[in-house]
Amino acid sequence: MKILILSTPVGTLSSGIGGGVELTIYNLIQEMQRRNHLVKVVAPKGSYLQNADIVGIEGNLHIPAQTQTRDIPTVMPQNSVLGNMWEYARQVQSDYDVLVNFAFDWLPFYLTPFFQSSIAHFISMGSLSDSLDHGMTQTAQKYPLNFGVYTKSQANTFPFANVCECLGSGIDLSLYQFRESPDKKLAWLGRIAPEKALEDAVKASEITQIPLLIFGKIQDEQYWHSIVTQHHQAPIEYKGFLSTIDLQRELGYCQALLMTPRWVEAFGNVAIEALACGVPVISYARGGPAEIIDDCKTGFLVTPDSIEGLVTAINRLPEINRHDCRRSAEQEYSLTTWGDRFELWLKRICSE
Structure with a gap:
């Protein structure tokens, strides 16, 4: 064609x-x-x-x-x-x-x-x-x-x-390297804008005191500034908008990807990118991610807008086999x- x-x-x-x-x-x-x-x-x-x-x-x-x-x-x-x-x-x-x-x-x-x-x-x-x-x-x-x-x-x-x-x-799975042993850190990936509710992931990081790496385009500068100002004690680090090769290299060492959409996410390419690296996904049970994540196997689906739910899921991450995450990406995506x-x-x- x-x-x-x-x-x-x-x-x-x-x-x-x-x-x-x-x-x-x-x-x-x-x-x-x-x-x-x-x-x-x-x-x-x-x-x-x-x-x-x-x-x-x-x-x-x-x-x-x-x-x-x-x-x-x-x-x-x-x-x-x-x-x-x-x-x-x-x-x-x-x-x-x-x-x-x-x-x-x-x-x-x-x-x-x-x-x-x-x-x-x-x-x-x-x-x-x-x-x-x-x-x-x-x-x-x-x-x-x-x-x-x-x-x-x-x-x-x-x-x-x-x-x-x-x-x-x-996605092109050959571009994503599987990492079996992560460091003690979390990831959030996406456009930095209000509908993505990055502040929820930051709050969960603040409660657990597990560092949160933030990847993506800052689309709303005022929104980003308000998060940094209000959560100045949270262990967060902005890593920028990276190429696929650089992103997967950093993402693979994270314990989990947090997805906190305030709206109905159509899909969530970031979810399958994480799974391809063996990284479990913790997401609100809203929209596309709820169709991607196999709850309690490749990640956790939590009550939408529940910070407590995010924290509980983070504490349960040792239950997830990262090989199951990679297999899911290979079989479905x-x-x-x-x-x-x-x-x-x-x-x-x-x-x-």
């Missing part, structure tokens, strides 16, 4: 602003190319991914949906990078068998009936906007095969859950397994 991927309009690829969707796009490119498909990516100018053919598009970035309220009206910035990306796609669509949309934005869904080429919509978040839900539902009614999501938990936040293809995710599902979905869409 000839595949044109249209990226998120909230930031350049490799900036970290797009969160887990950046890793998903990178892994999709690598796996589809390995299968001898031709893949090109359209993304905001300045984007970079190794071994990827990227067309950089000028324009103003969009505001991430998770930073806005549910009732916000449908808007576009002046000289929208998303509008410019899809104008490029309109011009070249006949060169491709399928277009894959990764933008969590109204425009690609609205444009779907006006394109001659098939558009596969991969939705990277749960429901966040009433107006976007309405637009997606209208498109899903006309194109019920064209909607893909990570998990059932994510799909169930939308009115059109019954037509969503649950595709999961996958390899790029080959995920690529089979994604490829089949795209071929079904192309055949319609």
Whole structure:
């Protein structure tokens, strides 16, 4: 197949602003190319991914949906990078068998009936906007095969859950080294923004006095500053936004990864990255992580928003066999397994 991927309009690829969707796009490119498909990516100018053919598009970035309220009206910035990306796609669509949309934005869904080429919509978040839900539902009614999501938990936040293809995710396991013996430290990984509730993990670290290594893009500087100020005695260390190789090297030596989402996490690529290193995952039983973690075997699912639950789970970490964590990643989340599902979905869409 000839595949044109249209990226998120909230930031350049490799900036970290797009969160887990950046890793998903990178892994999709690598796996589809390995299968001898031709893949090109359209993304905001300045984007970079190794071994990827990227067309950089000028324009103003969009505001991430998770930073806005549910009732916000449908808007576009002046000289929208998303509008410019899809104008490029309109011009070249006949060169491709399928277009894959990764933008969590109204425009690609609205444009779907006006394109001659098939558009596969991969939705990277749960429901966040009433107006976007309405637009997606209208498109899903006309194109019920064209909607893909990570998990059932994510799909169930939308009115059109019954037509969503649950595709999961996958990673290149060869990049993640298994560590059998960790140091006495914990990890937290993700975009540093209010919906990720980093402060809960910091509180758990403060109570247990186990050092917490924090990895990821600081998306909300004020939020980060407030955490550092309010928990100045907590044993935390910010490690930055690292490459996969550097991240897994640090992550593998941690006793556990803490996941503390305040919202319904669509999936949680960070969870399978941790498991690939043999690192158990302690997460709120909310959204995608609840479908990834085998409770009491590859980690612990705790009552959402319960600091006490996090602390209890941390104290139970000796019960977990880290080999089970790695096995889970190998059996469920390899790029080959995920690529089979994604490829089949795209071929079904192309055949319609």
